[in-house]
Amino acid sequence: MHKYHCLNPIAAVGLDLFSDDYQKVEDIKDAEAVLVRSAAMHDLELPEGLAAVARAGAGVNNIPLDKCAEKGIVVFNTPGANANGVKELVFAGMLYASRDIVGGIDWCLANQNDENIAKTAEKQKKNFAGTEISGKKLGVIGLGAIGVLVANAATHMGMEVYGYDPYISVSAAWSLSRSVKHISNVEDIYRECDYITIHVPLLDSTRKMIGADAIAMMKPTAIVLNFARDLLVDEEAMVDALAAGKIKKYVSDFPNTTTVGAKGCIVTPHLGASTAESEDNCALMAVREIRDYLENGNIVHSVNFPDCSMGACMTAGRIGILHKNESGMLSHFTTILGNAGINIDGMANKSRGDYAYALIDVDTNVPEDVLAKLEQTDGVLKVRKVK
Ligand SMILES: NC(=O)c1ccc[n+]([C@@H]2O[C@H](COP(=O)([O-])OP(=O)(O)OC[C@H]3O[C@@H](n4cnc5c(N)ncnc54)[C@H](O)[C@@H]3O)[C@@H](O)[C@H]2O)c1
Numbered sequence: 189m190h191k192y193h194c195l196n197p198i199a200a201v202g203l204d205l206f207s208d209d210y211q212k213v214e215d216i217k218d219a220e221a222v223l224v225r226s227a228a229m230h231d232l233e234l235p236e237g238l239a240a241v242a243r244a245g246a247g248v249n250n251i252p253l254d255k256c257a258e259k260g261i262v263v264f265n266t267p268g269a270n271a272n273g274v275k276e277l278v279f280a281g282m283l284y285a286s287r288d289i290v291g292g293i294d295w296c297l298a299n300q301n302d303e304n305i306a307k308t309a310e311k312q313k314k315n316f317a318g319t320e321i322s323g324k325k326l327g328v329i330g331l332g333a334i335g336v337l338v339a340n341a342a343t344h345m346g347m348e349v350y351g352y353d354p355y356i357s358v359s360a361a362w363s364l365s366r367s368v369k370h371i372s373n374v375e376d377i378y379r380e381c382d383y384i385t386i387h388v389p390l391l392d393s394t395r396k397m398i399g400a401d402a403i404a405m406m407k408p409t410a411i412v413l414n415f416a417r418d419l420l421v422d423e424e425a426m427v428d429a430l431a432a433g434k435i436k437k438y439v440s441d442f443p444n445t446t447t448v449g450a451k452g453c454i455v456t457p458h459l460g461a462s463t464a465e466s467e468d469n470c471a472l473m474a475v476r477e478i479r480d481y482l483e484n485g486n487i488v489h490s491v492n493f494p495d496c497s498m499g500a501c502m503t504a505g506r507i508g509i510l511h512k513n514e515s516g517m518l519s520h521f522t523t524i525l526g527n528a529g530i531n532i533d534g535m536a537n538k539s540r541g542d543y544a545y546a547l548i549d550v551d552t553n554v555p556e557d558v559l560a561k562l563e564q565t566d567g568v569l570k571v572r573k574v575k
């Protein structure tokens with residue numbers, strides 16, 4: 189019986205994919221797999237039996253990836269599963285920032301008992317007028333699952349779109365509209381764009397990527413949208429620039445005491461992926477990833493180990509070995525198995541940075557003492573007997 193624990197509510201359509209061989213447990217200590225959305229895992233004690241964490245979403249800055257790797261815990265995310273939900277909210281953000289929709293709605297509510305509200309509205313509406321997005325320049329920083337969708341949709345809204353991503357993947361580049369102008373110096377976006385939207389992961393290299401210097405380059409009419417993570421932007425500098433009228437608006441999906449209520453800030457409570465469709469997509473992908481790893485040993489969409497897949501096991505046994513990416517590891521494994529008289533039918537070994545994964549199909553059951561020898565090999569993080 190495999191046991192899983194949910195650190196956040198996960199859509200039922202995903203959890204329903206778990207077969208009768210799975211049991212949901214209330215205490216993480218008992219879990220072999222954990223499903224999580226935005227819950228912070230950095231200070232959590234990770235139980236010895238934990239094999240996999242699936243982030244039902246894209247950002248993994250709430251998970252200690254290296255600590256998990258050192259303990260042989262594979263962390264997955266669900267790339268692209270919530271991208272459309274975020275894309276749609278980015279457009280809502282652009283519209284909210286361009287026209288005083290919230291002010292207009294508030295005015296209507298405040299005047300709901302006025303019998304002449306229709307007539308008064310016609311006099312008052314000039315106070316909530318704004319500008320259109322068609323014909324304006326949009327800069328998209330980060331052209332991954334979300335950035336590409338935003339950039340492409342913006343071209344259909346009549347915007348002139350600039351795209352910046354020095355690490356763009358081949359598949360993202362294939363998906364990007366040819367109308368999007370390729371920008372190699374992000375400063376061109378800061379200087380020229382009317383709307384600037386950021387869609388990069390929070391990493392040490394991207395922290396405060398939009399800093400005071402970048403903000404100082406922007407037009408006084410610029411609108412900055414942040415549906416990625418608050419720490420990507422120097423928000424103190426942003427709030428100061430808004431107060432001084434140096435830029436127009438900052439739209440953020442990450443409430444905190446710096447931005448909520450500050451002049452020019454429009455803040456939503458991390459709603460980007462909060463749609464039925466995105467929650468279902470993420471849950472389905474996360475559960476499939478966990479099942480494929482626990483049942484077949486396959487790793488697909490990991491963020492701390494390499495992807496490595498050999499389909500379903502058709503031989504007598506399969507073992508998965510999470511190990512350090514060091515020379516000589518494979519020869520240790522083949523020697524230990526060979527000395528035990530175990531023939532290797534098939535094998536894959538993939539590496540990613542400091543870590544690697546070997547998946548080995550064998551012609552017989554691998555006994556406990558052989559598993560123990562593999563586990564005791566220097567550089568081995570965890571050995572799993574898949575079958
Ligand atoms: N508001 C929400 O609810 C919500 C939902 C989903 C994702 N997110 C956030 O959005 C981020 C992006 O999501 P995604 O699904 O598009 O991820 P993704 O991994 O598909 O795309 C990220 C892109 O950023 C690019 N990138 C990395 N460093 C860069 C840099 N220095 N400059 C320019 N580009 C850089 C990468 O090459 C990649 O193409 C996530 O990491 C997450 O933090 C927020």
Ligand SMILES: O=C(O)CC[C@@H](O)C(=O)O
Pocket residue numbers: 225226244245246247248270458460461462
């Ligand atoms: O789970 C959520 O609601 C937020 C997800 C989002 O921040 C992500 O990075 O995918």
